[in-house]
Amino acid sequence: MKRSLTETLIRVLILFLGLTIAHLGVTLFLLANLGADPFNVFVQGIFHTTSEINGWPIHTHGNTHVAISFLIILVLLVVDRSYIKIGTVLCMIFGGPIIDVFTLLLTQPFTYITSLFAKILINGLGCIILAFGMTIVMKSDAGTGPNDLVGICISDKLKKNFGIIRMIVDFSFIAIGFFLGGTFGIGTLICAFLVGPVANIFLPFNEKWINSIIKKVVKS
DSSP, X not given: OOOOHXXXXXXXXXXXXXXXXXXXXXXXXXXXXXXXXXXXXXXXXXXXXXXXXXXXXXXXXXXXXHHHHHHHHHIIIIIOGGGXXXXXXXXXXXXXXXXXXXXXXXXXXXXXXXXXXXXXXXXXXXXXXXXXXXXXXXXXXXXXXXXXXXXXXXXXXXXXXXXXXXXXXXXXXXHHHHHTTOOOOHHHHHHHHHHHHHHHHHHHHHHHHHHHHHHHHHHO
């Protein structure tokens, strides 16, 4: 069924809300400085070009976008192009700048955090916030993060639990990236263990309130 302009705009706004929350989580994860996320370990392994930002080794924005584009093309050609929506493109364009803004705001407070235990807690909190925001993006049904599409598509096609599939995909990113020369730390492993299963917990909750909002919009 064709969506009205109002419904489409509401879904995109919900996607941006989820994108912002997810990237707050990503920023906390990064500032804990305990290792790159699984996807960026994969990126490091493929492109072998890193720069140092606040002590955290990441790829240049250009190389990261190339890697994301590679995954989009892979999904389009191999799986099902119907998964690619406007929100997927918006996530690709705006994800990086949102992280940059949060990094600018939060870097100074993080300079006072030196305890490994505190960093692990912040790393875990970042992963939980990431999972919450990511599932809002998914249930907005306006598109999703390009790197999340791999787990979503495999989960749908195999009719398997998303959380477990996401965990397998994350560990696959780590293994392939490390084999090709990428690096990872304890934070990377925490992310791989947490994000998928926690996202599975949040999915029904976010689906419920998003559907409630959309029904009200469609009726009005």
